[in-house]
Amino acid sequence: MALWDRAASELTKMGYTHFIVTPGASFTYLTGWETHLSERLTLFGMRSDGKAALLVPKLEASGVSSHQNIKIFNYSDETGPTQALQAFVSELDLTAESRVGIESMQLRVFEANFLLQQGVKHLLAADELPMSLRLIKDDQEIAHLQSAAEIVDAALTAALPLFRFGMTELDVAAELEYQMRKLGSQGTPFATIVGSGPRGALPHGGPTTKRITAGELVVLDYGARFAGYAADTTRTLAFGEPSDTARRVYEIVRTAQQAAIDGVTAGMTAAQVDRLAREVIERAGYGEYFTHRTGHGLGLDVHEYPSIMEGNELALTAGMVFTIEPGIYLPGEFGVRIEDDVVVTAKGALVLTRFTKELMVVGN
Structure with a gap:
């Protein structure tokens, strides 16, 4: 089973509708792209049906590995991330009812506040999800x-x-x-x-x-x-x-x-x-x-x-x-x-x- 299929299957089993990660090991594992946390908003999100989206600063967009199933949204320093974030949220159908799994030791208040401002209310610790995917090495x-x-x-x-x-x-x-x-x-x-x-x-x-x-x-x-x-x-x-x-x-x-x-x-x-x-x-x-x-x-x-x-x-x-x-x-x-x-x-x-x-x- 392909990685995203496994991730979507685990999401469903665990009762989450979505999973969102910030730059770090799980972000790299799921996207194939290595970057680092910074003062700029960067998010990868996926739904339990496998649909995925990526929000990245424009200055880093050229480094993103192309993946036909990821919809990419970017923004400049001048415009800020809000409009691109709104498109990201819309693409993933994130709502106030969504049960969004996150890495509790990775997601900062910085990212959480942006998501809360977009009406995403249920950010739930799901650290076991990426770890279960990464547990067995190929x-x-x-x-x-x-x-x-x-x-x-x-x-x-x-x-x-x-x-x-x-x-x-x-x-x-x-x-x-x-x-x-x-x-x-x-x-x-x-x-x-x-x-x-x-x-x-x-x-x-x-x-x-x-x-x-x-x-x-x-x-x-x-x-x-x-x-x-x-x-x-x-x-x-x-x-x-x-x-x-x-x-x-x-x-x-x-x-x-x-x-x-x-x-x-x-x-x-x-x-x-x-x-x-x-x-x-x-x-x-x-x-x-x-x-x-x-x-x-x-x-x-x-x-x-x-x-x-x-x-x-x-x-x-x-x-x-x-x-x-x-x-x-x-x-x-x-x-x-x-x-x-x-x-x-x-x-x-x-x-x-x-x-x-x-x-x-x-x-x-």
Whole structure:
């Protein structure tokens, strides 16, 4: 079934008459056109019968991929969007009775106010609709994800010889991002994380001017984007010889991560994958220091369905792509996280990110 047919079918099942999205991953997925949120009004809308329309600023209209089934309306900065929006609303037969699905974490008050001014009253959270469409990746999507994964692996290989004691966390982040750009990454899908020593115990600690000293573990969480698709990987390095405790914790995390990867099979639940990693860390006595889910989905967004966490009873299906990234974070001491991107196949997990998980000692 073609993408729009599937989308229309899901709309009907969920009880919506329309679906409207703003620029972002779902917008790109449905239109084939990548743009970004700005101060100018941009909307894609479709009805439950598959009829679709696109509202775009005139300066971007030439970049819209032609699609015979999309009616395109544009406007200039001078005229503003109101008249074109009225035509967009009329084309889709949007009324006060329409039940319009939206992405609740994406649609801004800016766009909502324009739609409300046109008499559209029922804007309803329908985040599950685009995520259900994007949950299973096709061969082309997986190929793009593999290319992004190859970039992050190659970037760390290229950057490793350049890492030295005394570098700041910002220096390390800049070197990784530079190497990814040279290898073809379309920017980064999220802000690079570099946490050294005690700052490694902050799972989402951004890089700072802190200088890295001998013996510290350094958590590197970074990503690349290829053809719109995101890779997300984490490796923990030792800048100089680490302590025995640091080595022991590292091996616990590595064992936990590998247990989850090895255990992935189609038909098991997301919660079961989480449990495979978590049980290793709990048995080692560090359960309270593993403070987040084991993984998240990947695709056009760096965080998609499915969440690999306790309580998620979603059965895994071939074509799902997600991260496996357990960690241990000891406040005031150090953190360890290891993350790979995997695809569910009929034979288990296909690992896309392949940089070694042996503890690398770098610097001089």
